[in-house]
Amino acid sequence: MQPEEQTITLDGQKIPFQPGQTIMDAALAAKIYIPHLCYHPEFKPHGSCRLCTVMVNGRYESACTMPAAAGQEILNNTKELNENRRALTQMLFVEGNHICPGCPKTGNCQLQAVAYYVGMLSSHYQHFYPYRDLDPSHPDYVIDFNRCILCELCVRASRDVDKKNIFAISGRGIKAHLIINSPSGKLEDTDFAVGDKAAFVCPVGAILRKRTRYTTPIGERLYDQQSIRIVGDSQQLHAGATKYGRK
Amino acid sequence: MSQLETATHPETLKRVVIEPLTRVEGHGKVTLLLDEDNHVHQARLHIVEFRGFEKFIQGRPYWEIPVLVQRLCGICPVSHHLAAAKAVDMLAGARQLTPTADNLRRLLHLGQILQSHALHFFHLCSPDLLFGINDAVAHRNIVGVIADHPDLGLQGIRLRKYGQEVIRIISGKRVHGTASLPGGMNKPLSLQHRALLLADIDQIILWSKGAVDLIKKVYLTNADFHQRFAMIQSSMLSLVTADGALDLYHGGLRAKEANGEIIFDHVDYCNYPQYIHEEVKPWSYMKFPFIISKGKEVGWYRVGPLARINNCDYITTPLAEVERQQFRAHANGGLVHASLAYHWARMIEMLYAAERIKEILLDPVTTGTDIVAQGEEKLLEGIGVIEAPRGTLIHHYLVNDNGSIEKANLIVSTTNNNQAMNESIRQVAREYLDGQTLTEGLLNHIEVAVRAYDPCLSCATHALGKMPLYVELVNCEGKQVDCLVKSSTGEITKQ
Amino acid sequence: MAANKIRVATTSLAGCFGCHMSFLDIDERLLELLEHIEFDRTPLTDIKHCGPCDIGLIEGGVCNAENVHVLKEFRKNCKILIAMGACAFNGGVPALRNHYSLKECLEESYLNGVGVVNPLIPNDPEIPLLLNKVHPIHEIVKIDYFLPGCPPSGDAIWTFLNELLAGQEISLPYQAIHYD
Numbered sequence: 001m002q003p004e005e006q007t008i009t010l011d012g013q014k015i016p017f018q019p020g021q022t023i024m025d026a027a028l029a030a031k032i033y034i035p036h037l038c039y040h041p042e043f044k045p046h047g048s049c050r051l052c053t054v055m056v057n058g059r060y061e062s063a064c065t066m067p068a069a070a071g072q073e074i075l076n077n078t079k080e081l082n083e084n085r086r087a088l089t090q091m092l093f094v095e096g097n098h099i100c101p102g103c104p105k106t107g108n109c110q111l112q113a114v115a116y117y118v119g120m121l122s123s124h125y126q127h128f129y130p131y132r133d134l135d136p137s138h139p140d141y142v143i144d145f146n147r148c149i150l151c152e153l154c155v156r157a158s159r160d161v162d163k164k165n166i167f168a169i170s171g172r173g174i175k176a177h178l179i180i181n182s183p184s185g186k187l188e189d190t191d192f193a194v195g196d197k198a199a200f201v202c203p204v205g206a207i208l209r210k211r212t213r214y215t216t217p218i219g220e221r222l223y224d225q226q227s228i229r230i231v232g233d234s235q236q237l238h239a240g241a242t243k244y245g246r247k
Numbered sequence: 248m249s250q251l252e253t254a255t256h257p258e259t260l261k262r263v264v265i266e267p268l269t270r271v272e273g274h275g276k277v278t279l280l281l282d283e284d285n286h287v288h289q290a291r292l293h294i295v296e297f298r299g300f301e302k303f304i305q306g307r308p309y310w311e312i313p314v315l316v317q318r319l320c321g322i323c324p325v326s327h328h329l330a331a332a333k334a335v336d337m338l339a340g341a342r343q344l345t346p347t348a349d350n351l352r353r354l355l356h357l358g359q360i361l362q363s364h365a366l367h368f369f370h371l372c373s374p375d376l377l378f379g380i381n382d383a384v385a386h387r388n389i390v391g392v393i394a395d396h397p398d399l400g401l402q403g404i405r406l407r408k409y410g411q412e413v414i415r416i417i418s419g420k421r422v423h424g425t426a427s428l429p430g431g432m433n434k435p436l437s438l439q440h441r442a443l444l445l446a447d448i449d450q451i452i453l454w455s456k457g458a459v460d461l462i463k464k465v466y467l468t469n470a471d472f473h474q475r476f477a478m479i480q481s482s483m484l485s486l487v488t489a490d491g492a493l494d495l496y497h498g499g500l501r502a503k504e505a506n507g508e509i510i511f512d513h514v515d516y517c518n519y520p521q522y523i524h525e526e527v528k529p530w531s532y533m534k535f536p537f538i539i540s541k542g543k544e545v546g547w548y549r550v551g552p553l554a555r556i557n558n559c560d561y562i563t564t565p566l567a568e569v570e571r572q573q574f575r576a577h578a579n580g581g582l583v584h585a586s587l588a589y590h591w592a593r594m595i596e597m598l599y600a601a602e603r604i605k606e607i608l609l610d611p612v613t614t615g616t617d618i619v620a621q622g623e624e625k626l627l628e629g630i631g632v633i634e635a636p637r638g639t640l641i642h643h644y645l646v647n648d649n650g651s652i653e654k655a656n657l658i659v660s661t662t663n664n665n666q667a668m669n670e671s672i673r674q675v676a677r678e679y680l681d682g683q684t685l686t687e688g689l690l691n692h693i694e695v696a697v698r699a700y701d702p703c704l705s706c707a708t709h710a711l712g713k714m715p716l717y718v719e720l721v722n723c724e725g726k727q728v729d730c731l732v733k734s735s736t737g738e739i740t741k742q
Numbered sequence: 743m744a745a746n747k748i749r750v751a752t753t754s755l756a757g758c759f760g761c762h763m764s765f766l767d768i769d770e771r772l773l774e775l776l777e778h779i780e781f782d783r784t785p786l787t788d789i790k791h792c793g794p795c796d797i798g799l800i801e802g803g804v805c806n807a808e809n810v811h812v813l814k815e816f817r818k819n820c821k822i823l824i825a826m827g828a829c830a831f832n833g834g835v836p837a838l839r840n841h842y843s844l845k846e847c848l849e850e851s852y853l854n855g856v857g858v859v860n861p862l863i864p865n866d867p868e869i870p871l872l873l874n875k876v877h878p879i880h881e882i883v884k885i886d887y888f889l890p891g892c893p894p895s896g897d898a899i900w901t902f903l904n905e906l907l908a909g910q911e912i913s914l915p916y917q918a919i920h921y922d
Contacts, residue, residue, distance in 0.1 A: 093832065094832075097837075097838075097840075097841070098832070099828075099832070099833070099834060099835060099837060099838060100828065100892065100921035100922045101314075101315075101318060101423065101828050101834060101835055101892035101921070101922045102307075102311060102314065102315040102318070102835050102838065103922075104310075104311055104314075106921070106922040107920075107922065112921055115921070116916070116919055116920075121887075121888040121889070121890060121919070122825065122831060122878075122880055122885070122888040122890075123831060123832045123878065123880075124880070126881055127832060127833065127837075127877070127878065127881070129833075129837065129840040129841075129875060131841055132841075133306070134306055134307070134308075134651070136306075136308060136649035136650060136651045137649060142308050142649075142650075210308065210310070210650060211310050211339070211429065211650070213310045213311065213428075214310075214314055214425040214428060214433060215428060215433050216433070217419050217425065217433050217434040218418070218419025218420050218424055218425055219419050224917070224920075225916075225917060226916070227916055266790065267790060269785060269786075269787065269788045269789075269790065270785065270786065270787075270788065271785070272759045272785070273754075273759065274754075274808070276868070278868055291868070293866070293868050293869055294869075295806070295808060295868075295869050295870050296756070296805075296806070297805075297806070297847075297848070297851070297872055298756070298805070298836050298839065299836075299839040299842070299844075299847030299848070299850070299851065301850050301851050301855065302839065302842050302846055302847040302850040302851070303838040303839040303841060303842060303847065304838075305850075315835060315838075318758055318760070318834070318835040318836075318892070319758060320758050320759070320760075321757070321758040321759040321760020321761065321762065321763045321764075321893065322759055322760075322763055324758075324760065366763075366766070370766065370786065371786070384787075384788045384789065387787075387788055388781070388786055388787045388788065389786055390776055390780075390781060390786075390787075393772075393773060393776065397773075400773075401770065401773070404769055404770055404772060404773075405769070405770070407766065407769075408767075408769045408770075411767060420895070421763070421764070421767050421895070421896065422760040422763050422764055422767070422893050423760055423892055423893065423922075520856055520857050523857065524857040524858070524859045525855065525857055525858055525859065526858075526859045526860045527852045527858060527859070527860050527861060527862050527863075527864065528860070528864070529862055529864050529865050529866050530864065530866035530868055530869065531864060531866075531869065532864055532869060534851075534852075534855075534858070537859075543859055543860075643856060654856070656855055656856035656857070691788065694788075
């Protein structure tokens with residue numbers, strides 16, 4: 001039996017979905033952008049950054065974890081939702097140390113691109129300026145914990161794809177932070193390697209290849225000319241995926 | 248210690264302050280201590296800013312440094328970017344650039360020299376030179392220049408614009424772009440961009456020549472005054488090429504005595520710590536460098552356009568060389584020591600920069616695509632020295648095996664002129680202010696002396712005072728954000 | 743003539759003057775702008791203290807007591823206060839020193855530096871007391887508009903000022919807003 005094509009309504013537009021897809025999956029397949037940072041189509045959704053929060057039949061739900069179901073009326077690109085997203089983005093900025101002018105990821109950074117998308121013109125809140133160190137011990141990669149936004153993509157990539165389980169989040173609430181699973185806590189004492197999936201998934205400048213920086217001229221970087229709404233996620237491009245999630 | 252640096256009984260004197268210094272870049276102030284008869288007993292230029300770059304770049308990966316440290320200065324970011332890049336080349340083991348990358352870096356730097364010199368002359372200093380030191384405050388600025396001399400004002404704007412466009416084309420942005428990679432550059436110069444820059448360069452050379460003629464005329468029309476004003480005798484330091492020519496991107500260190508004798512010459516700049524030390528004085532955040540062999544009392548020197556035009560044996564471009572010869576002939580073969588001659592020397596350099604830009608644009612190598620050299624032997628210490636618009640600029644980094652910065656030392660152009668600027672204001676204080684009733688116009692004499700050096704005070708600042716003893720930082724809701732207390736021993740604590 | 747002009751003051755606190763350079767990067771359009779505005783205190787004029795103004799543009803974060811004083815002087819005098827650039831926005835690169843104590847930063851520069859003679863930490867009453875941390879300006883005073891960028895481009899500043907002077911809602915193209 002050929003099932004009838006099922007649809008959800010996103011901001012008034014009917015879009016199809018396949019059974020098992022989340023709202024995020026369906027939206028991406030239809031090339032509709034829902035802001036997100038912890039979502040990546042190749043990993044089990046996490047629902048932690050809350051940026052993809054949409055209004056489903058009058059209730060707030062995270063689009064990356066909520067299964068699409070026939071007849072859902074969903075609001076995504078509304079003033080109210082985008083204002084909430086802006087506040088969340090501002091909190092991410094003040095919670096870490098995100099000094100864009102000095103960061104090698106600038107222009108290709110997804111946090112920055114989402115902030116542009118939601119119209120963030122100031123950080124609004126009081127900055128924490130937490131003290132966090134760098135881990136430059138690995139010969140090929142440097143970890144800058146200042147820029148970590150706890151999206152856990154590296155945790156999931158290392159555990160689920162690389163089968164190495166190198167990264168983890170330790171602590172709770174405001175004390176949550178990224179750690180490295182080795183006796184010394186240093187990346188050099190793990191088997192982290194250049195080809196690892198975890199090396200490509202960081203949406204910000206927390207996991208960076210050593211030495212090869214600032215090679216793309218200003219003006220030609222991913223988010224220089226067009227919004228993330230159009231050009232998609234940075235780490236998916238690095239991983240060789242299409243601009244809009246799974247093929 | 249020089250005369251007028253420290254009064255014997257400051258508590259008995261009245262204090263006059265010029266704050267903030269205006270039409271200069273960065274934060275500074277001048278204090279004067281006077282007795283009842285208005286005799287000056289102390290005159291100091293204080294640099295009131297501190298940023299701590301040398302500390303906070305520790306632990307950062309070295310390949311971030313050229314982009315990070317250019318934020319020391321928004322007027323000469325390219326000079327910081329390139330000085331750091333030269334140091335980073337050593338760390339990456341790629342000191343020998345390809346000819347194309349070398350040309351591109353030089354072009355970028357010449358754009359920087361052109362725009363910075365144009366800015367300083369037209370936007371900041373020309374009012375003093377055109378209208379006189381006592382001109383009305385409301386009129387004594389670039390707006391006044393545009394109103395009274397619209398053609399000249401527009402030329403200044405366009406000269407600066409051209410330099411900024413050179414920078415934008417090579418580094419992607421007019422201010423704080425990215426260009427240098429370890430061992431090269433991140434983008435070649437396209438033929439279209441080359442054509443764009445070539446289209447205007449003859450006009451730029453012409454205007455630059457016009458600027459030299461203008462300052463020469465102004466200077467010589469009232470030659471006695473311009474020679475005497477803030478005049479001090481000093482040693483001079485700059486880079487020169489192996490055959491003694493002016494070069495702003497690379498070379499060996501040359502220092503001359505005030506009488507023109509060589510103190511040292513063609514010194515590999517990596518050995519600078521054997522030649523230059525810096526003294527700290529309690530009343531300024533800017534340190535006081537000096538030539539070690541001469542000692543800290545008399546070892547201070549000047550850098551920048553005046554030092555460079557005095558130090559070099561010749562200039563490679565024809566128009567600027569003619570001007571250099573006239574400049575030097577003016578001092579009858581000796582060094583030119585007049586502080587206001589900085590303006591003249593600066594315009595000669597702007598002409599040189601314009602001429603060199605044309606030469607480099609016409610060199611077919613410039614539009615090549617081989618722009619990154621491969622590293623060979625990596626070093627754990629890198630030193631980059633360049634002639635920034637304001638003078639010799641030294642960046643020095645030590646890294647560990649992980650590529651993290653362990654230690655950094657920056658001697659910024661303006662820092663090199665610290666003692667000289669102080670000596671110049673003391674000279675002005677002695678000659679024009681002593682015993683006078685101080686007026687706004689007289690105080691501007693002090694600033695005119697400082698401005699001659701084109702100081703970049705925000706560059707030069709690497710805060711802590713006895714007053715106020717207690718600082719409370721309150722946010723817009725009236726909530727206390729930060730609070731500092733300073734004890735009598737100078738120790739700062741947070742409450 | 744001057745009576746109906748918009749009065750503008752600008753200053754750089756803990757910044758690098760790059761935003762002021764960008765302001766000048768409006769190039770020849772400066773002449774057009776000057777038909778509508780006049781300068782109060784800016785680094786381009788010799789007016790030392792800000793008087794009553796329509797617009798104040800602030801570059802840089804706050805790192806010392808003097809910065810706080812100047813910022814408050816601007817807030818008091820300017821009807822509209824604009825935070826210009828990355829340092830005003832979140833402290834910018836100078837805020838990297840927030841990772842260290844002030845003592846460590848000062849000791850590195852004045853006691854432990856390469857080739858330092860007469861090591862001491864400057865402490866004269868004439869130089870302002872430093873704050874422990876560098877702060878963005880919105881933590882100290884109310885800010886009416888933000889224009890991010892390190893620095894914002896001349897074009898962005900031009901568009902921003904034009905729309906502001908015309909009383910329009912500020913609407914900048916995508917490429918004009920960047921944090922670097």
